[in-house]
Amino acid sequence: MAVAGGGVIGLTAAWMLAGDGHRVIVLDPEPGHGAAWVAAGMLAPGNEASFGEEPLARLLVAGAQRWPSFAAALEADADGSIGFEPSGTVVVACDASDRAALDQLLAFRQSIGLDARRLSASECRRAVPELSPAISGGAEVPGDHQVDNRLLVAALIAACRRRGVEFGSARVVAVDLDPIGAARGVLTNDGATVVAGTVVAAMGWQTGALGGVPGGILPDVRPVKGHILRLAGRGPVLGRTIRGIVSGRSCYLVPRRDHSLVVGATVEEMGPDRRVQAGAVHALLDDARRLVPGIDELELAECAVGLRPGSADNAPHVGWTEVPRLAVATGHFRNGILLAPITGEAIGALVNGTPIPAELQPFGVRHATEGARPATPSGR
């Protein structure tokens, strides 16, 4: 089978499919360099959904639950660390209105069964001495973890190779259909055809624009721009992962084992714009130094932009399409890394004809004009 797109979703699906004994080729000019490359690697199920999105919240929680065993299996198979840190997060509110937003967040977390413990401002600073004295309060969130997103995709590529997954460096431009309208492979930008019994379209925000498929079948996804910064210290930079609420904005500060600190991430509706912009860099630095003033001394090692696949309801599209033998996995927005294991599991289930995880069932491949509908192996 052919997986179009070697981002974190496509790579995870390919690795799992190969583990089930399938022959898999991943097609991507730059595998591993999709939206997951420009991410903080937060695995935070309770921060990324909100009231009114309970089915999505349940999916995120289910996605998070798979992470410890996924990380262990991947590290064993890739023979290397992915920097999975199940050490929780300290959520910090800057001003009084941020504390009100924190209260709402904690109430929402409680409603979906996620643990958290309020901390006073001084308790926050005891837990994280680098925090500004000006913060107004926070919470200990033991269930929000992190992974090194770049080690993750590198490990996925290595583990795929170990399982015999092939890699093709062409970009998929269209699905190749047989005379009765079923997928039989993909066409690439170098004019080649790759024959495959099943096609998994996992091209992030570009998935909806794949050629060869009749209109209205592929999901409606759009690029949602995000900036991240990488700061580099000469020694340890921060003892804990912090999620800040700063004048209503969300800001992650994620320390890595190599003494770097990832600061992210903005959310911008700018279309497919990959420019690093002055205002976004300013906003991230401004928020981060309000939380941890000491970042001023760190090296600004990288400013980067990623384009996440956003869907109309912020939930992913994972399932068979109406084109026989064409599956889709996209629309993961800010949760691509968190949901990679459960999505890979679902793709495996689709291909093997077993039920997909219950929490993904409300989210099949919706059309632009529809709401969520049950995922059925349509067209088979």
Place this chain on the structure above:
Amino acid sequence: MAVAGGGVIGLTAAWMLAGDGHRVIVLDPEPGHGAAWVAAGMLAPGNEASFGEEPLARLLVAGAQRWPSFAAALEADADGSIGFEPSGTVVVACDASDRAALDQLLAFRQSIGLDARRLSASECRRAVPELSPAISGGAEVPGDHQVDNRLLVAALIAACRRRGVEFGSARVVAVDLDPIGAARGVLTNDGATVVAGTVVAAMGWQTGALGGVPGGILPDVRPVKGHILRLAGRGPVLGRTIRGIVSGRSCYLVPRRDHSLVVGATVEEMGPDRRVQAGAVHALLDDARRLVPGIDELELAECAVGLRPGSADNAPHVGWTEVPRLAVATGHFRNGILLAPITGEAIGALVNGTPIPAELQPFGVRHATEGARPATPSGR
């Protein structure tokens, strides 16, 4: 003769010496990539000196006066533009205390005979529509110009080659002295000796550390770190060059013909530290967007660090040293580009045995423990 160091000072001296018929070699692994590479290219004699530094102020004014003819001669010789823009600068004060600082600046300018005209906040915004409505006032400074610093050093290299200047890619590590203690060449990091009748040491902040010279003879210069940013627009970004006074800090916004905008520059005593730091980038963006909020949309194309040669009294060291046939030109701090023409002229005069420009005469090569003293062709 050998010029150690191919920064803007060394290149200008080499070009002028070659114009006088001398055989010249410039030694630098990366000519053109010294402090002048990371500069805004402001030619602002009245902004960079202050009360109590009147001899330096007179030097800066004399340096600026040479620029129009220097630019014309260089562009003719290099057969290319250096982006010299004699269009003046709008100085803008942000808050009330910045307006008080502006008043002091204008009083100082008047005391050294430089023109300026006060502008109300609304006059500033008429002159530069991109300015923030929150500014408190400003001034039109017709005599402060700008040049494209990177075009400048590229043109100097081209013009040097046209005049037959040789370039060596080794780094000078020491002056080679003959048995009676006079310079007879230089030693380079690849172990070679370059024989020369005269040596001009123009290695910026590293000049004082040149080997082979008895202690106490070379001037005491130190690296003064500065950050600049380059922002890129898709069209014209700013109609005029702006110098802002923002909460007591100075910030330049210099538009270039290629729709980029140079924002600079910080002044940091950090030793020879070339890391781009988060706090400095934040400060430049913060100040620049307080002046011109629209910069938020621009691409942050480059963050760069330069190390300027700072001296104890902020004035350059230009003259013969006590080592016969060894001249020095360094310590130009923030004024290397502004003072390149008058410094090159002075080096030419030293070598030719004619008087150096009067405004440079108070600034010979001072020792670490001395104040300024007259420049004499010592040791000849």
